[in-house]
Amino acid sequence: MKKFLIFTSILMAACSTSKMIQSTKSTDTADISLTSEKGFAQEKTVANTLSFLASDDNEGRDTGSKGIEKASVFLENMMIENGIKPYFKTYRDTLSNFNKPAYNIVGYIEGNDPKLKNEFVIIGSHYDHIGKIAAVNGDDIANGANDNASGSTATSEVMKYYAKYKTNKRSLIFVFFSAEEKGLLGSKHLAKKLKAENLDLYFMFNFEMIGVPMLNKDFLLYLTGFGKTNMASKMNEYNGKKVIGYIPAQTKYQLFRASDNYPFFTEFNVPAQTVSTFDFENFDFYHKPDDEFELMDTKHMTNVINTMIPILEIMINKPTKEITINVK
Template sequence: MRKLYFFASVLLIACGSQKLAPTTNPVVTESTSGITKVDFAKEENVAKTLKFLASDDNEGRDSGSKGIEKASVFLENMMKENGIKPYFKTYRDTLSNFDKPAYNIVGYIEGNDSKLKNEFVIIGAHYDHIGKIAAVNGDDIANGANDNASGSTAVTEVMKYFAKNKKNKRSLIFVFFSAEEKGLLGSKHLAKKLKAANLDLYIMFNFEMIGVPMQNKDFILYLTGFGKTNMASKMNEYAGEKVIGYVPAETKYQLFRASDNYPFFTEFDVPAQTVSTFDFENFDFYHKPDDEFELMDPKHMTNVVNTMIPVLEIMMNKPTKEITINVK
């Protein structure tokens, strides 16, 4: 997550490659509340992807660096191996607003409804981090496991599900954003590019810092810009239980404007929001070398993914655009 400065205060927030086996099918189970959930993402796969993205070999994934190039190749290969097409000529969307070669990684799954496939849902997370920084106890690599290898890992599992099951009526664009830490540059670039191409965007849904669970909450995720749309209430309706909630820090630190959802909100004027479990109380190593794989909770992350998959599926397949911006 990037740093933003408001009134002189600091605002803070903000996967080896696995090929999906052709015979793999999600196991559907019933929760105690009677809603249908999927048992698709596996903890061992979540952990494997997360560990790679947050490894020292990637040197903190600074945009334009040799380290992030390894992560780029990894994510491209995952898309290719799971039959996800590039949205552009290649998977790489070269940033026009950064002084080093940097790339969003962008894949595409066409919708299966003859009409609704002309409308799009973007699901994304930033895969860059801040690279090497001042050493702490001899460690100068800011691995960015929580920020945001965790969110990127979630996106890999969601895209594998839809690549396998092809249950999306609307078309899906999956994006791993670069240069978020430089000022949302990857998402700003892509939002302008897609707007200029007259993309019919329904919603943008972003994962940010989901590596460790919140404590003493009756929901598993909070939504930035909570009151700006009806997304939270509709997602809870689709889930049949409260899975999305509100935390005061979201408003206090203006987190809605601090991650890759925001450029899509400003360019398209459609619901574009981020889910997170970083609440300023459950993780002490934001932008520090200790943001390591070993401190993450893959079991929690797997639960987040398997909870969100059916909610996202319902949301993207509704015959009308039920998620709307609230009256301003």
């Protein structure tokens, strides 16, 4: 998420000094995996994507760097391999508000309903991070496995699902945002661009920092801007049990404004929200070199993805726009 100085002090106070080591048994308190005749994400595939995005070779994926260029090519190739069309002329949406060449990676899957395909849903996450920083134990690469290779991995798996099964009645735009860490520049640029096209946006859904499970919660994910819309209650209704909850920290630190959902909320005045499992108590290495693949719980991540796919499918395919902004 967008770096706030207060985050560092809170994290130092709230978190223990020991690393959270991945195990084969997830620590989820809410194991809400859903099954289907269709194939959802596999943990091995999740781990492969995550390990590439968070690798040292990408040097922390700083916006405009050679490292993030490797991640860009990887995501473009994923879209090509899965038959996903570019939304614009190419997959690369060049940022107009950054001083180096930088790109959102944007793909498109047309809806299968003659009427509803004219309405759009955006599903995204940022794939940039902060690059090289002050070394800790000789390591100066901020790999950004949790922030936000984990969210980008989730977006990639949801994208591959719809590319394969094409069950979406509304049209889908999948976005890997750049320059989130520079002040949400990628999403600000794209939101303005799509608004100028008069895109009929139903809702925007963002994945952010889902690499480790929350501690002592009876739900799987929290939703930023929890009370601003009915998205959380509808998602729980569609799931049949409580999968989305609220944590006070998301209000205290204004997390609704801190990730790539926010520019779409302000530009379009439609539901645009982020799900996360980073709760300020479960991960010690926000914006540090130790935010590495080895500390991610890929079983938990796979559970998050496979829980969200059928919920999103219901949201995307409802005949009317049931997700709405709450009127005060």
